[in-house]
Amino acid sequence: MVRAQDRKFVTSDPEKCIGCCVCEYACSMTSEKTFNPTKSRIRALRLGPLNNLAVTCRHCEDPACVTACPRDALHQEEDGTITVDEQACNGCTWCISACEFGAMMMHPEKKVVFTCNSCKDQPDGPQCVKWCPEEALTFVTAQQLAQKSRISAVRNLFQEEKEKKAAK
Amino acid sequence: MFAYAGKILRVNLTTGKVSTEPLKEEMAKNYVGGIGLGIRLLMDNSKAGTDPFDPDNPLIYVAGPLSGTMGPTAGNGYAVVSKSPATGGVGEAKAHGFFGPDLKRAGYDAVIITGKADKLSYLWIDDDKVEIKNAEFLTHQPVYETDVKIREELGDYYVRVSAIGEAGEKLCRFAAIINDEFRAIGRTGMGAVMGSKNLKAVAVRGTNDVNVANLDGFKEFVKMIHERMKGPATKKYKTLGTPENVLVLNSLAALATRNWTNATFEGADKVSGEYLNEHYVKKIVGCATCGMRCDHIAVVPEGPYQGSTSRLEFECLWSMGPLCGVDRLDAIIEAMRIVNEYGMDGISIGVVVAFAMDCFEHGIITKEQTDGIDLRFGNAEALIAIIHKIGKREGWLGNALAEGVERAAQIIGNGAEKYACHIKGLELPGYDLRTLKTAALGFSVSFRGACHLRNGAYSPDVKGKVNRFKIEKGRGKMIADEGNMYNIIDSLIVCKFSRGTYYDGWKDLANYYTLATGIPITPEELTKDGERIENLARLFNIREGKGTRKYDTVPYKIMNYPVPDEGPAKGMCVSDEELQIGLDDYYAVRGWTSDGVPTVDKLNELGLGDLAYIAEKANQGGK
Numbered sequence: 001m002v003r004a005q006d007r008k009f010v011t012s013d014p015e016k017c018i019g020c021c022v023c024e025y026a027c028s029m030t031s032e033k034t035f036n037p038t039k040s041r042i043r044a045l046r047l048g049p050l051n052n053l054a055v056t057c058r059h060c061e062d063p064a065c066v067t068a069c070p071r072d073a074l075h076q077e078e079d080g081t082i083t084v085d086e087q088a089c090n091g092c093t094w095c096i097s098a099c100e101f102g103a104m105m106m107h108p109e110k111k112v113v114f115t116c117n118s119c120k121d122q123p124d125g126p127q128c129v130k131w132c133p134e135e136a137l138t139f140v141t142a143q144q145l146a147q148k149s150r151i152s153a154v155r156n157l158f159q160e161e162k163e164k165k166a167a168k
Numbered sequence: 169m170f171a172y173a174g175k176i177l178r179v180n181l182t183t184g185k186v187s188t189e190p191l192k193e194e195m196a197k198n199y200v201g202g203i204g205l206g207i208r209l210l211m212d213n214s215k216a217g218t219d220p221f222d223p224d225n226p227l228i229y230v231a232g233p234l235s236g237t238m239g240p241t242a243g244n245g246y247a248v249v250s251k252s253p254a255t256g257g258v259g260e261a262k263a264h265g266f267f268g269p270d271l272k273r274a275g276y277d278a279v280i281i282t283g284k285a286d287k288l289s290y291l292w293i294d295d296d297k298v299e300i301k302n303a304e305f306l307t308h309q310p311v312y313e314t315d316v317k318i319r320e321e322l323g324d325y326y327v328r329v330s331a332i333g334e335a336g337e338k339l340c341r342f343a344a345i346i347n348d349e350f351r352a353i354g355r356t357g358m359g360a361v362m363g364s365k366n367l368k369a370v371a372v373r374g375t376n377d378v379n380v381a382n383l384d385g386f387k388e389f390v391k392m393i394h395e396r397m398k399g400p401a402t403k404k405y406k407t408l409g410t411p412e413n414v415l416v417l418n419s420l421a422a423l424a425t426r427n428w429t430n431a432t433f434e435g436a437d438k439v440s441g442e443y444l445n446e447h448y449v450k451k452i453v454g455c456a457t458c459g460m461r462c463d464h465i466a467v468v469p470e471g472p473y474q475g476s477t478s479r480l481e482f483e484c485l486w487s488m489g490p491l492c493g494v495d496r497l498d499a500i501i502e503a504m505r506i507v508n509e510y511g512m513d514g515i516s517i518g519v520v521v522a523f524a525m526d527c528f529e530h531g532i533i534t535k536e537q538t539d540g541i542d543l544r545f546g547n548a549e550a551l552i553a554i555i556h557k558i559g560k561r562e563g564w565l566g567n568a569l570a571e572g573v574e575r576a577a578q579i580i581g582n583g584a585e586k587y588a589c590h591i592k593g594l595e596l597p598g599y600d601l602r603t604l605k606t607a608a609l610g611f612s613v614s615f616r617g618a619c620h621l622r623n624g625a626y627s628p629d630v631k632g633k634v635n636r637f638k639i640e641k642g643r644g645k646m647i648a649d650e651g652n653m654y655n656i657i658d659s660l661i662v663c664k665f666s667r668g669t670y671y672d673g674w675k676d677l678a679n680y681y682t683l684a685t686g687i688p689i690t691p692e693e694l695t696k697d698g699e700r701i702e703n704l705a706r707l708f709n710i711r712e713g714k715g716t717r718k719y720d721t722v723p724y725k726i727m728n729y730p731v732p733d734e735g736p737a738k739g740m741c742v743s744d745e746e747l748q749i750g751l752d753d754y755y756a757v758r759g760w761t762s763d764g765v766p767t768v769d770k771l772n773e774l775g776l777g778d779l780a781y782i783a784e785k786a787n788q789g790g791k
Contacts, residue, residue: 029238035378
């Protein structure tokens, strides 16, 4: 039994991500035994040189993709991952419209949708996280993610205070 | 074949005809990919004496054998090869980023583009579907806008675009082709060849798989390189970046300043890598598949160029900084940004401006001729103003300078050629050859003209492995060995910034190639490939009448204007005597005649017997 708060997903730190796409290659190598970013479960995006981020399924609570599917082809597992019943899916793309992160994608050959399953068949977890050369990707729970932001916010605050004092 | 797509695409822009043909395994093994394969295709697909701007001059896009794989740096490159409008010999340049892998995934190892479109067009390669599309709406558009608008028109953000700017359209002889905003096919004017074909851009989307022969072995190899990329071999590129060279070269009196007048720059501290990183660099980003990162993105925080954003490396920082006597990084960042917009070679543009400033200071160019620009050394506003004029070919001077220093000097006259710093028509990169003499020899024999990246000959000088103040016997072998290696690096299209991570050199590279392609190759065979490519390029230059001894030279100023700066380098310049000693040594190591022509025996040994006629003709004084 996995408690909802223990669900983990892959997230990318915008401060660290450099848009190198190593995650895409690691993903397609792991899950498809080939090099092809269009078959990757994670996609990196660069909007101008300073804005880079890799995006994949965040295993939302009450996921919109599952709700949107008219054929009950999508199902959320206990650990939060979304599974696709490839027999039931007819590639209608309602789930792709529903996902706010673009994490649900159409497989270029199978013509059914696919998304990140957190590499649950891999003994050492998500391979994109293992390969990321910038350590920008982490496999975390929502709690951990919030903690990380809190720690960084508080640290910055005290750093600012310190600098103010030093400036005086 | 694995890793290779196994296919070559041909596009004739005049007739609109598109066809494909297989890439033979023997061709792949002998010429690897990248520039090696590109130069062979150039040789086989062009006639001697074709003008670079003639529609028959082929513009050849080539992927690397590892492009599209997860190979760090080798996975993301492509090269463009053609006859250079700057040198009249081999033109070639590589770029990394995100374009190369899509070209491979689209299913092509090379694209041979000939002819000339009847109106400005772009080539849209969507896997098997190839279309020549109207690009008139992109006339004179900057490179990045072109990129954005093409992706908008095609409705896919992930389409990759390699484009020219206004400079390429207007046949500036050092125009570049640029992909991913700031990754340039920079040197030898490939952008001008593209412009001469009325071709604004190549857009590509590849969705096919790229498979390697030994996935597990390849994965382990890549993992090892990723580990090595954490350091120490990549430290320079991941920290200060190449601008670290500013203070290093300045301390060696090797930082060419004010068009090779001085060899040290009094403003070096203000344009150093240290200063740049502290005040301007916002983030260091990377290319596809790279396990390191090097793109130092600089943003100007305040002043007249506030918000100006550009990637900045040593060469361009130097060419538009110290070489023009400019010590303002905000202006240099802005200059770099507009150079990328016009689509020009960031090295050549700085040398061209510095040449014009030198002429201006010596009264060879008047203020009337500059349209009122006060083109003195150190004038940052003048630097920006003249770049705009060159990019647009505006005014008499802007138009002349867009021809590159060699031709501009002929147009200007009045002894201007003494200030034109180029070899074979290509402007000199950022090393003062008067005090780095292995580099002087290496640059003089480079087949694409003045270039630090054809054999890395500056390295033994800068690292103190040799007496850098003289050319002596033994340098020839250093240059030849490194030249072979650099040919392979550029044929695998491995990024040179990562070269230090291949601890076992040829062995690592051969292993890398075989794991990916499944084609067995020994380090010795790969070395032979490197030598074959060097000889092939030399033969092309000879065929075009630009390949013999008299073209292996260094600029007038390097030989006749001794370093005036106080210190151990004072009085240094390259003498003809030592250069000739160096050339004799180099040709002997290469197995070439004293006129620098490959012997028939050497060509047969390298499997280039089919081209021996070129050498024979040259030896009979045919060319």
